[in-house]
Amino acid sequence: MRSNTISEIANALRKGDDFLLATHVHPDGDGIGAEIALALGLKQLKKKVTIINSDPIPSNYCFLPLEGLFKDRVPRHAFFSCAVALECSEPERLGKMKEAFSGVETIINIDHHPGNSWFGDYNYVRTEACAVGEQVYDILKALKVRIDPGMAACIYTSILTDTGSFSYSNTTWRTHEIVEELIKLGVSPTDIYQEVYESNSPGKIQLLGQILSTLAFSSDKRVAWVTLTRKMFKDTRTSYEEAEGMINYARSIKTVDVAISFTELSSGKVKVSFRSKSQEQDVNKIAGMFNGGGHTRASGCVVDDTLENTRKKVLEKVLLYMKKTDK
Numbered sequence: 001m002r003s004n005t006i007s008e009i010a011n012a013l014r015k016g017d018d019f020l021l022a023t024h025v026h027p028d029g030d031g032i033g034a035e036i037a038l039a040l041g042l043k044q045l046k047k048k049v050t051i052i053n054s055d056p057i058p059s060n061y062c063f064l065p066l067e068g069l070f071k072d073r074v075p076r077h078a079f080f081s082c083a084v085a086l087e088c089s090e091p092e093r094l095g096k097m098k099e100a101f102s103g104v105e106t107i108i109n110i111d112h113h114p115g116n117s118w119f120g121d122y123n124y125v126r127t128e129a130c131a132v133g134e135q136v137y138d139i140l141k142a143l144k145v146r147i148d149p150g151m152a153a154c155i156y157t158s159i160l161t162d163t164g165s166f167s168y169s170n171t172t173w174r175t176h177e178i179v180e181e182l183i184k185l186g187v188s189p190t191d192i193y194q195e196v197y198e199s200n201s202p203g204k205i206q207l208l209g210q211i212l213s214t215l216a217f218s219s220d221k222r223v224a225w226v227t228l229t230r231k232m233f234k235d236t237r238t239s240y241e242e243a244e245g246m247i248n249y250a251r252s253i254k255t256v257d258v259a260i261s262f263t264e265l266s267s268g269k270v271k272v273s274f275r276s277k278s279q280e281q282d283v284n285k286i287a288g289m290f291n292g293g294g295h296t297r298a299s300g301c302v303v304d305d306t307l308e309n310t311r312k313k314v315l316e317k318v319l320l321y322m323k324k325t326d327k
């Protein structure tokens with residue numbers, strides 16, 4: 001399928017009046033930054049905009065200009081002429097918001113995941129975009145909206161978090177070109193870095209200590225994994241959101257090609273996240289073996305089994321996959 005052009009997306013947005021915006025379950029910096037920036041842009045065009053996500057915003061993103069934009073749930077008798085999904089590869093990623101979307105006449109799907117299912121009436125899927133925030137930046141330009149300092153902070157947060165602070169392979173000259181403009185518009189990289197990464201609760205760092213104590217390796221040390229149990233979250237009074245990014249400690253080890261985290265969910269199922277360091281180890285394929293997906297270097301799946309069984313099954317597949325790709 002063909003992605004809609006940016007002018008087709010801009011026209012579709014110009015046509016709408018009452019917008020519903022949402023990002024994926026357990027929202028991250030990219031989804032949140034992108035939806036707020038787009039909401040503020042649409043407001044500039046005198047549109048009515050409501051953002052409703054399936055899950056709350058982690059506290060380290062609450063510095064963004066979100067006042068008056070969010071609702072906890074869909075109001076009764078609410079009417080939306082257009083719904084925009086940001087950073088959702090499929091409707092299921094909308095979580096509780098999936099149903100609300102199905103009743104809206106026009107759905108616009110804005111995403112950068114290669115496995116996107118093209119579920120929108122309009123689809124703006126660009127896998128080369130470093131963040132959905134970058135796509136929103138382009139859309140705001142196409143809409144001829146003035147990017148104000150608040151919107152600039154949102155887009156910067158999207159890009160900062162999705163590029164691993166400008167360290168992942170999705171970081172390009174274009175990333176830095178956009179960031180140049182955002183800084184000229186008043187974004188302070190120091191302030192945003194501190195808000196996003198240096199606003200940890202004491203419990204989060206205690207959780208990190210517990211997670212790191214579970215670090216284990218394959219015999220050749222090319223695969224490393226960590227395990228997150230429900231008890232750890234309870235003991236440290238932390239939420240699942242606060243464990244975001246902890247897998248990167250396993251990935252940061254020199255010998256490691258593939259890092260994995262196993263998280264015991266409150267449902268009893270196990271969330272498995274994969275991170276790879278190179279194109280050769282396509283963890284999107286590994287997640288696919290367990291009905292999951294994502295990107296080549298970052299993917300995930302949910303397995304309906306015990307922590308122990310899941311670990312065994314997944315590691316078996318990963319080691320086998322790596323043996324194959326070595327040949």
Ligand SMILES: [Mn+2]
Nearest residue numbers: 030131132162
């Ligand atoms: Mn993203």
